[in-house]
Amino acid sequence: MSAYRDFLEPNGQYAATFGDKGSLAIRPTKKLAIVTCMDARVNVFAQLGIREGEAHIIRNAGGIAKDALRSIIISQRLLGTREIAVFHHTGCGMRTFSSPELRSLIKESDPANSALSAVDDIDFLEFTDLEQSVRDDVQFLRENSLVLPETKVSGWVYEVETGTIRQIV
Numbered sequence: 470m471s472a473y474r475d476f477l478e479p480n481g482q483y484a485a486t487f488g489d490k491g492s493l494a495i496r497p498t499k500k501l502a503i504v505t506c507m508d509a510r511v512n513v514f515a516q517l518g519i520r521e522g523e524a525h526i527i528r529n530a531g532g533i534a535k536d537a538l539r540s541i542i543i544s545q546r547l548l549g550t551r552e553i554a555v556f557h558h559t560g561c562g563m564r565t566f567s568s569p570e571l572r573s574l575i576k577e578s579d580p581a582n583s584a585l586s587a588v589d590d591i592d593f594l595e596f597t598d599l600e601q602s603v604r605d606d607v608q609f610l611r612e613n614s615l616v617l618p619e620t621k622v623s624g625w626v627y628e629v630e631t632g633t634i635r636q637i638v
């Protein structure tokens with residue numbers, strides 16, 4: 470059994486109540502990009518009251534700004550967003566390992582496969598202090614010359630234990 474077998478029935482229900490969303494513009498109406506973690510417990514739309522057409526949701530492991538930069542540039546320069554909200558969250562897997570540990574784990578999974586040494590070139594961008602990681606990412610965006618200088622950048626923590634958010638920056 471594959472998880473994708475469960476797609477069609479709920480999609481049928483979604484499409485049946487799709488309404489006029491087919492005419493939504495490509496540019497996000499809130500001019501907002503949200504950077505957040507890929508964590509399966511994070512549901513940006515429900516947790517922040519965001520609807521289709523309103524914001525870009527850029528997700529990666531940790532919600533790391535550096536990793537999101539490619540998408541942020543496209544979001545700003547081609548699709549008109551002017552605000553970025555960075556969300557990291559409690560219980561994040563990015564605080565449970567180090568890049569050297571993960572590289573070793575991958576290479577030791579198949580020692581005869583020299584191609585796995587490609588992982589030595591990947592910085593997994595893990596962090597230890599949750600709130601500091603949010604401050605660091607906001608600073609990274611504010612100082613990055615490829616991010617438009619008029620961008621409003623805020624930084625947040627989402628708590629997976631309670632469903633609440635709090636602003637850090």
Ligand SMILES: [Zn+2]
Nearest residue numbers: 506508561562
């Ligand atoms: Zn996470």
